[in-house]
Amino acid sequence: xxxxxxxxxxxxxxxxxxxxxxxxxxxxxxLGHDAKKTEVAGMAQRGGVVSSHLRxxxxxxxxxITPGTADVLLGFESAEAMRWQHMLRPGGxxxxxxxxxxxxxxxxxxxxxxxxPLAEIKKCGNKVVAFDATSIAQGLGxxxxxxxxxxxxxxxxxxxxxxxxxxxxxxxxxxxxxxLVELNRRAFExxxxxxxxxxxxxx
Amino acid sequence: xxxxxxxxxxxxxxxxxxxxxxxxxxxAGVKVAAAYPGTPSTEMLEVxxxxxxxxxxxxxxxxxxxxxxxxxxxxxxxxxxxMKHVGMNVASDALMTLTLxxxxxxxxxxxxxxxxxxxxxxxxxxxYWGRFAHVPVLEPADSQEAYAMTLYGYALSEKLQVPVILxxxxxxxxxxxxxxxxxxxxxxxxxxxxxxxxxxxxPGNAGKRIPLMFAREIKLRELAETSELNFIEDGPDKRVGFxxxxxxxxxxxxxxxxxxxxxLGFSSPVxxxxxxxxxxxxxxxxxxxxxxxLVETExxxxxxxxxxxxxxxxxxxxxxxxxxxxxxxxxxxxxxxxTTFAPMQVFPRPPTMCVACPHLGVxxxxxxxxxxxxxxxxxxxxxxxxxxxxxxxxxVSMGASxxxxxxxxxxxxxxxxxxxxxxxxxxxxxxxxGMQGLLDMVYNKGNVTVLLLDNRxxxxxxxQNNPGNGYGIHGEEAPRIDxxxxxxxxxxxDERIHKVNPYELPVLFKTIRDxxxxxxxxVIITDQPCVLxxxxxxxxxxxxxxxxxxGCGNCIDVxxxxxxxxxxxxxxxxxxxxxxxxxxRIETSVCTGCGLCxxxxxxxxxxxxxxxxxxxxxxxxxxx
Numbered sequence: 001x002x003x004x005x006x007x008x009x010x011x012x013x014x015x016x017x018x019x020x021x022x023x024x025x026x027x028x029x030x031l032g033h034d035a036k037k038t039e040v041a042g043m044a045q046r047g048g049v050v051s052s053h054l055r056x057x058x059x060x061x062x063x064x065i066t067p068g069t070a071d072v073l074l075g076f077e078s079a080e081a082m083r084w085q086h087m088l089r090p091g092g093x094x095x096x097x098x099x100x101x102x103x104x105x106x107x108x109x110x111x112x113x114x115x116x117p118l119a120e121i122k123k124c125g126n127k128v129v130a131f132d133a134t135s136i137a138q139g140l141g142x143x144x145x146x147x148x149x150x151x152x153x154x155x156x157x158x159x160x161x162x163x164x165x166x167x168x169x170x171x172x173x174x175x176x177x178x179x180l181v182e183l184n185r186r187a188f189e190x191x192x193x194x195x196x197x198x199x200x201x202x203x
Numbered sequence: 204x205x206x207x208x209x210x211x212x213x214x215x216x217x218x219x220x221x222x223x224x225x226x227x228x229x230x231a232g233v234k235v236a237a238a239y240p241g242t243p244s245t246e247m248l249e250v251x252x253x254x255x256x257x258x259x260x261x262x263x264x265x266x267x268x269x270x271x272x273x274x275x276x277x278x279x280x281x282x283x284x285x286m287k288h289v290g291m292n293v294a295s296d297a298l299m300t301l302t303l304x305x306x307x308x309x310x311x312x313x314x315x316x317x318x319x320x321x322x323x324x325x326x327x328x329x330x331y332w333g334r335f336a337h338v339p340v341l342e343p344a345d346s347q348e349a350y351a352m353t354l355y356g357y358a359l360s361e362k363l364q365v366p367v368i369l370x371x372x373x374x375x376x377x378x379x380x381x382x383x384x385x386x387x388x389x390x391x392x393x394x395x396x397x398x399x400x401x402x403x404x405x406p407g408n409a410g411k412r413i414p415l416m417f418a419r420e421i422k423l424r425e426l427a428e429t430s431e432l433n434f435i436e437d438g439p440d441k442r443v444g445f446x447x448x449x450x451x452x453x454x455x456x457x458x459x460x461x462x463x464x465x466x467l468g469f470s471s472p473v474x475x476x477x478x479x480x481x482x483x484x485x486x487x488x489x490x491x492x493x494x495x496x497l498v499e500t501e502x503x504x505x506x507x508x509x510x511x512x513x514x515x516x517x518x519x520x521x522x523x524x525x526x527x528x529x530x531x532x533x534x535x536x537x538x539x540x541x542t543t544f545a546p547m548q549v550f551p552r553p554p555t556m557c558v559a560c561p562h563l564g565v566x567x568x569x570x571x572x573x574x575x576x577x578x579x580x581x582x583x584x585x586x587x588x589x590x591x592x593x594x595x596x597x598x599v600s601m602g603a604s605x606x607x608x609x610x611x612x613x614x615x616x617x618x619x620x621x622x623x624x625x626x627x628x629x630x631x632x633x634x635x636x637g638m639q640g641l642l643d644m645v646y647n648k649g650n651v652t653v654l655l656l657d658n659r660x661x662x663x664x665x666x667q668n669n670p671g672n673g674y675g676i677h678g679e680e681a682p683r684i685d686x687x688x689x690x691x692x693x694x695x696x697d698e699r700i701h702k703v704n705p706y707e708l709p710v711l712f713k714t715i716r717d718x719x720x721x722x723x724x725x726v727i728i729t730d731q732p733c734v735l736x737x738x739x740x741x742x743x744x745x746x747x748x749x750x751x752x753x754g755c756g757n758c759i760d761v762x763x764x765x766x767x768x769x770x771x772x773x774x775x776x777x778x779x780x781x782x783x784x785x786x787x788r789i790e791t792s793v794c795t796g797c798g799l800c801x802x803x804x805x806x807x808x809x810x811x812x813x814x815x816x817x818x819x820x821x822x823x824x825x826x827x
Binding site: 012013022025026029034035036037038039040047048049060061062063064066067068079080082083085086102103104105106107108109110111112113114120124143 | 215217319321345374377378379380381450453454456457458520522523524540544545546547549550551552553554555557590591759762764766767768771783785787792
């Protein structure tokens, strides 16, 4: 079923990984695709690992992305982007937030946080675009805008136009007032621009 | 929460399996829906509670929820009940008699199996309950089927007056896919007809019902043989034919698009003839099921030559990357390449307690008291077994902390003779199954200190209401249990019952240390709300004054995820002993000002944070 698009969104509990994936799914459906979305969240609410799978295309059967077949890996956190590299297909792309969220087991000195996750990811040979989504969100006044920034980041790496995705993002906030809609529009565009710039720098 | 789902009829919606079942329950005209929350089943009842025109409740446990549904079905109306796999262990007492009486109004029991153990104490295959109780099992493979099979379940239930099990797994419950929904139909209940020979299961009556149950099973098997939910899809590659149910069917279709497949949606009783039909079409048959070889064993008993768990795992989720290599090996083909490189080694990121969780103080304190054996329970409390507290020694099943503690007390060997036994349990957990254990402990004169951690919610499943917090499923006010009086009524002496604020560590420490010395049953109730429930009030955040922090790391031992290490070092004590130092900062954007980390900080380096004038705050102290 190689005609399906496979997107893996990863991060930790509370970052909005599942919501972002759901918005991506809504955009795919709005364009007439069949879609399935699932996650391995476990007890994610407690700061655990979240990996959310989205598959869309003409007809989706298995909801899970087979390792080595993800087209895009959207990483909300550095070490998590590294953890899930094996899911990418050859030629797949990683879009990652450079933020480091250090868990208690590392603070306690039981494990080490990787020195340079980006460098480790580069060793795998696939394309990777890194940018600081958390700072962008903070700059806009609210760290919770982070997942909209990440959605902006993936906007130009989908088999459909960014406008549909932006529409689906803004629809979520319509009931909450124009101010929030505007903030999310800016977050989306900022994420999109940040990835564009980072890519240009790579080229 | 009480908003009506704004889903127009006859439209296509992205729904999880849980949402799809909820929609179908509403469309079927169900009158009563009851459940105890449990991952991955919780959202079914959560969503049902948002629909109008039906009664929904959080019951105190699964057995009670099934009993409530049974009463409704006896009264002739349609009923629904759902639970996670371990919940059926609790409810099974009612199920095994329900199968004899049968139902009048349709009754669907949705059981959610946590295949892959995302948050459970075990992995069990609930299809066995169908076989055990001789009731039909329907197994959806996506949200659309979950919706359609729920509706069909009510028709089947009423046709044969049998309760129907809808067996789901995490990959049905929590996968979102497209569902075409319909309109709500009215179901007119028949009313209750007095029929003691059927509804009063004394031995004389029950004995007469058993032959009826087996006669019903014959009819059910006939139905399964002809059911549209069981169908063969032919394919040109006849080397292997597959029999699959649930998500396994999707993985088979994805992995082997050219192979013949028998999809079992009405999987119990197993339609043997349909299986033989497939076997006649292909060289060999592989049964693909999560997780146990149930269909496989039944087919082998019928003399059918099938392959199953000889080549497939007995544990965990199936997926294309499990199936493809297994079948390649069977056919003697080269292994299909699934990934280009191996997963990288990254530190584990286990779930942690929340920032400012009231349980942090409890587990920190328990980790500081020596000579304890701690019997734990399920839910957030289980996290106390992890770092940095390591303050939990057992966890079996909901409510078991009570009985296990009594057993540890009575069964102690010489090595444990001076150990103090502590049992830890949550509020909802206590109401679910803990009360009886405590009663037993009192009655049998145990020597156990019970910590009842009342955080006013079913915390780990997302903060659902229960009789301990005084709110119903819709957030409406409800009678609230007084735990101190309840515990007293169960026989705990009033002087052995203490209420403690878990953020006041010295008081907590002293209370625990004093009570474990008393050779009697004590109950210490902590009474601060879960930080995820809406009546939790945030206070001013704290910060660390860098010049005062000595790097002792005591605050890290509290285990709050808002505390981060900025640098590490080493110090040589006058004794010559080398100690590790960890200098910290507090993430002020998430700190809620609970003050737990302040208390073990000897140099008083943790102070209230204020962006403009930190000095001002130090002098003002903790008035926030």
